[in-house]
Amino acid sequence: MSKSFRIITLCLLIVFFSACGGRLPSAKRSHALTAKHFGKYGKKYKDTDFGKAKVSKVEIGDIKEMQKNMASVEAYVYLDNGTVHWVRLTCLKKTFGWKVLNWENLGTR
Helix, strand or coil: CCHHHHHHHHHHHHHHHHHCCCCCCCHHHHHHHHHHHHHHHHHHCCCCHHHHCCEEEEEEEEEEEEECCEEEEEEEEEECCCCEEEEEEEEEEECCEEEEEEEEEEEEC
């Protein structure tokens, strides 16, 4: 095999494997996004449940792809006062990571 054939094959393999990269945020990344988003939300809106009590725990329920570079994350957000919010976040993949576009409250316990 010639040297140029090896180089071309190597380049094609690199492109192939990088194109197969994750199109969804991992559970760990989704957890960090959710906790950070509601921490900032609570600081900005003090009259909400998230402003009155801090986030103590986040459980990721489901991660679905809505379209390329956009995902829906369902999570349970536990607050220090015992309240649990079931939320759905819409996340967009940007150049340097995932960003929360919007969220909706699906229920409170």
